Amino acid sequence: MKLHYALSSPYVRKVMLVAHECGLSDRIELLPTTPQTIIDDVSSENPLGQIPTLITDEGIALYDSNVIAEYLDDLGKGGLLPASGPDRWRVLKQQSLGQGMINAANLRYNETRRPEGEMSPAWIAKKDNELHRTFDALDAMARTGKLSDNADLGTLTIACAIAYAELRWPEGAWDTGRSILAAWYKKFSARPSMLATAP
Ligand SMILES: N[C@@H](CCC(=O)N[C@@H](CS)C(=O)NCC(=O)O)C(=O)O
Structure with a gap:
């Protein structure tokens, strides 16, 4: 998996927190971006031009941080979101x-x-x-x-x-x-x- 990211983004931190809790952080390749380059770096995969944007191993782009968090929890079976109730x-x-x-x-x-x-x-x-x-x-x-x-x-x-x-x-x-x-x-x-x- 690849993650468009910047260290200063709290939304990115949230996704990385979830990745760590699910034991998936080592499977994520980090692709750094900056406010100056974010449109060129990200908008072909996320038309909103925002980070975090995750590219799955299947090549699917996922956003925003809530969706990525649920995806990682599902993939890593982290148990971070109860199924029902x-x-x-x-x-x-x-x-x-x-x-x-x-x-x-x-x-x-x-x-x-x-x-x-x-x-x-x-x-x-x-x-x-x-x-x-x-x-x-x-x-x-x-x-x-x-x-x-x-x-x-x-x-x-x-x-x-x-x-x-x-x-x-x-x-x-x-x-x-x-x-x-x-x-x-x-x-x-x-x-x-x-x-x-x-x-
Ligand atoms: N709702 C989005 C918000 C993402 C967001 O606003 N990211 C900021 C970085 S902190 C961003 O990419 N800003 C660039 C822009 O909107 O041009 C999420 O939860 O991922």
């Missing part, structure tokens, strides 16, 4: 929450890098609120035992999102007043997959 919907819902956090932190960061005058402080504040609300919801989940210590597509995405928010949104000070969530994240971050993929 309430647990499946809990994991998928938590994956959506983590994915939404990554989107918010990523869009916010990109906005802050726009030239003065093109940047919208109101829009940045909206993303700040989104992130704070989500962190509060995660803290409540951690307090009520709804955030598992086990790796699944939900918890891996959430851990990836927290790491990315910590990196790109330090002014958010997400762990202030959220000690139970901070303890959950500290423990989860010690997983070999988290250590192996740290940016």
Whole structure:
């Protein structure tokens, strides 16, 4: 398999976390790309011109990170997504929450890098609120035992999102007043997959 990737992408990290958890990371050949070359490198296989884009051993291009994560889990029989029942919907819902956090932190960061005058402080504040609300919801989940210590597509995405928010949104000070969530994240971050993929 081949993966179009860049180390800075949180979506790529999520896919690599799943690959490590499924024992598949050694089977992935990494094809580096950059913002300057991404269209030339990727768009013939992914018209969205985005990473991660995975090329399977059969030559099929897969995107986005959620689809690639499910593919790797299926291939590696990682057991990261329950087949049916309430647990499946809990994991998928938590994956959506983590994915939404990554989107918010990523869009916010990109906005802050726009030239003065093109940047919208109101829009940045909206993303700040989104992130704070989500962190509060995660803290409540951690307090009520709804955030598992086990790796699944939900918890891996959430851990990836927290790491990315910590990196790109330090002014958010997400762990202030959220000690139970901070303890959950500290423990989860010690997983070999988290250590192996740290940016
Ligand atoms: N929904 C996609 C988002 C992927 C995405 O936005 N990737 C960024 C890198 S962090 C990208 O490729 N940006 C280039 C662009 O959109 O032009 C996923 O989950 O994979």
